[in-house]
Amino acid sequence: MENLFNKLRNFDAYPKINEDFYSRTLSGGVITLASSIFMILLFISELRLYLHEVPETKLEVDTSRGETLRINFDVTFPALPCSILSLDAMDVSGEQHLDVKHDIIKKRIDANGNAIESRQDGISAPKVEKLLQRHGGRLDHNETYCGSCYGAEVSEEDCFNSCEEVREAYRKIGWGMSNPDLIDQCKREGFLQRIKDEGGEGCNLYGFLEVNKVAGNFHFAPGKSFQKENVHVHDLLAFQKDSFNISHRVNRLAFGAYFPGATNPLDGVEWVQKSPHGMYQYFIKVVPTIYTEINGHSIQTNQLSVTEHFRGSELGRPQTLPGVFFFYDLSPIKVTFVEQHVSFLHFLTNVCAIIGGMSSFHCLIKLKVNDLIRSFSQTFNILT
Template structure:
């Protein structure tokens, strides 16, 4: 029984890392401050590493678009500063097909409102939704568009909205005045003085309708001071697939980049209006969310914390020594700390 107690006592007193006796240590406020600062830095870096781990990294990969499909959905929500009875909406593609889009879209009279709009800038010409988490949180398919505000038949502006299918080839979506460049069965005629192709684009996207996903032309407005005016947009569409971590979330859509070319030099072959010339790229983009393995994450944490502790252990004695020298500069050496050389040797006469 006594032997077991001796073993237990030996285990309790065993220390693989012997401590320095308190006789040879001195507590200081600087040491406590360094400990607090070191702890705060370690917590901050650990929190940052954890955020980076759970957020993951985005891996982008381009490949030949091998998706099967003959058509593509387009979602439109545009307000033009002209009455609906004056407007004509068509789609014409390189295959020669012509689609009377006005028959597939809703056209309602409304007020021309520029609230919450902006001009097309260089920053907005590329797709704004690059963050995967933002894409997944906003990618909710909708079947209906929001209702028209201040709608009445004789309104000075026209809201054109809805979704329809078009051929998956290069084409041109254009909004023009009736019988001005294109023949219309209504036999109505619009005078050049009544033209005003100022417009607000609330939605222009390709693929499933995700109203909360941002596109380069969402919220873009263009004010035109000339009646006879042609506003041309050039869109380069790239099929895009977003894949979440482990393949749990997948969003298939289309991104596009856009440039604009307004012009007032109109000829009979290029009538005034708003034109969206789109081209579908033969490549597809896959954006995948990935994370480093958990063991690599732990190794990084150990490296970060260990590196800070070691560097602090190296720097603290140096800084402490420099601080003591600076704080004691100009002060005489205390009497009890003076050596024989400081006091001077007295020789016997």
């Protein structure tokens, strides 16, 4: 048995050194103290990493089909009134949503950015009770008003009792309204006067869009939009203005829900128009993302990358539509984040590495310092 113990004793890789062969020094104490503090800091950092969830990232091909994309936005136009702003959305599949009003709030703001009024479906004009009949004259007792649409009606029985209804009928057949004062409904509602009264105001639009999960665009622009010879145009003649200031600030723009660590590159972006005409374009690459929390709950959302471009009116080219356009395209690669805890064995391995590494570093530094002190002492003795 004693022979067995002697053999085991020979396997000792760290034999003890007799106290007669080592000494304690001031420099060694300073180095030991500094190494211990650094070791404790590394241990605390590793412990925090072990106690918190760490997301693991994977890339894979996005094979999802038939899903929709939710676009959350909050955009402020300091120099465009709410009454002339409209929102359109369209995609490569041919689906169009013109003059979107559902799930959207328009907030009128003054020149200082203070809120004046906030309503859903935009700022609509009040209904006018006393209007002329379709063929002129006054309304008889118990007779209802039926306004004319000046050639834009589909049938003789169609009634248009507000300026907004007439403008919508014009839009559907691809007509522009050159002079609202020639439309009885618009004249009595004070369409042009309301636009003049809102001069100097701005507009804050916020809400969300539900679109197909395909490439497309949505844009904010003045006037009603319509299709004319397969071209998307806006009726700007009704406002009787030569230029529109499309300076804007993107307070928030997100394609999907928020997830931990998400950053939206357009949040807080501001642009000021310096030329009289042009459109501002954002080209967005949408990366599908799935974030799975430690409890198993998954968040299906998206990440963004953006490039910007201003397209002005140049000689030899037709005047561009004033507005702010967001063109988006989807990446075929999907990013998945899965929260998970660091295993205890991994934590233990890192702690051992910290202790072993700092011990080796401590010994090396101590040897180097002792050599320097010894060399300095020898040099000093020779000089003296």
